[in-house]
Amino acid sequence: MxxxxxxxxxxxxxxxxxxxxxxxxxxxxxxxxxxxxxxxxxxxxxxxxxxxxxxxxxxxxxxxxxxxxxxxxxxxxxxxxxxxxxxxxxxxxxxxxxxxxxxxxSIAFVDALNHLGLTKVAIAASYPEDVAGHFVRFLTAGGTEVVSMGSHGIITAAEVGTLAADQVISMVKAADHPDAEAILVPDTAMHTLAIVDELEAAVGKPVLTAxxxxxxxxxxxxxxxxxxxxxxxxxxxxx
The missing domain is CATH 3.40.50.12500 (Rossmann fold)
Incomplete structure (x- = not known):
């Protein structure tokens, strides 16, 4: 194993x-x-x-x-x-x-996008905008174009961890953009592993979560x- x-x-x-x-x-x-x-x-x-x-x-x-x-x-x-x-x-x-x-x-996001052959993404970020901007620059350096970013200004990881599945789904749907080939959900403080399929079904495209x-x-x-x-x-x- x-x-x-x-x-x-x-x-x-x-x-x-x-x-x-x-x-x-x-x-x-x-x-x-x-x-x-x-x-x-x-x-x-x-x-x-x-x-x-x-x-x-x-x-x-x-x-x-x-x-x-x-x-x-x-x-x-x-x-x-x-x-x-x-x-x-x-x-x-x-x-x-x-x-x-x-x-x-962070490295995993870049490598996963390369694996899937995706270059244009939207971001559903829980972070404040200035912190999310660092993620945008990290992705850009790895060859990814960020076509849209939604930042939600949540300061603490503890608060992010309390978000319910329907709230996460709403964040992802709100972040979607017609030009985005995938949506990224970058915070490991967010519970996502049980709802990845639901997230993809909600937007009809790949969703990559932290x-x-x-x-x-x-x-x-x-x-x-x-x-x-x-x-x-x-x-x-x-x-």
Whole structure:
């Protein structure tokens, strides 16, 4: 069984992962280690602190006991605020600490879009606009055109974690744009793994969510990605 270890900051939607593991009935292990948080705030200075090397190294040392085949820094904003090079450095540090290949949610979004051959996207962001702008720049550097962005100004991850499925679906529908080939939902603090198919049905196109691409990238690092039910277009065929 493949084990994808997850470094997850604080408490908001970390239960998305064990719930998925249970639904997949042993197809994959998704152990979660909670990394330390200074201030729970979608603010650039707080996010730079959230993703600093010392916090990730401490979590990685704990996660090593799970003997993961791959490790993901399951945090979008705490990776994209560092820019593409900074995000790669984060992943390299985690990989060295655990002794397994590693990546992050921000990198996973770019790689998932490349895998699907999609270049134009809309973003349904929970973050304030200035923070969401960092994600736009990260995607642009990876070759993606952002045709529309909806930002909802939610400051804390804890609040994002309380959003109900119908609220997430409404956010995605509101963010859609005729030119967008896919819609991205970038916050790992948002519960999405149980509703990816519903999100795609609501807009009639691929929807990539933070927790979904995190699992996908971890599996890709470990080997061929299996076709998994209920996880949208990204998992729709043997890869």
């Amino acid at each position: 493949v084990t994808v270890g997850l470094l997850y900051p604080g408490h908001s939607a970390e239960d998305d992962y064990p719930a998925l593991e249970a639904r997949l009935d042993g197809a994959v292990r998704l152990p979660v280690v909670i990394t330390s948080v200074g201030e729970d705030a979608h603010r650039v200075d707080a996010l730079l602190d959230l993703g600093r090397a010392e916090r990730l190294a401490d979590g990685a040392a704990e996660l090593a006991a799970e003997r993961p085949d791959a490790v993901m820094w399951a945090c979008t904003s705490g990776s994209f605020v560092f820019g593409p090079e900074g995000a790669r450095n984060q992943a390299s540090g985690v990989a060295a600490a655990v002794g397994a290949p590693a990546s992050s949610t 927790n979904q691409v995190t699992v996908w990238k971890g599996l890709q690092l470990a080997g061929p990605v299996p076709s998994l039910p209920g996880l949208g277009s990204l998992f729709g065929e043997q890869q």
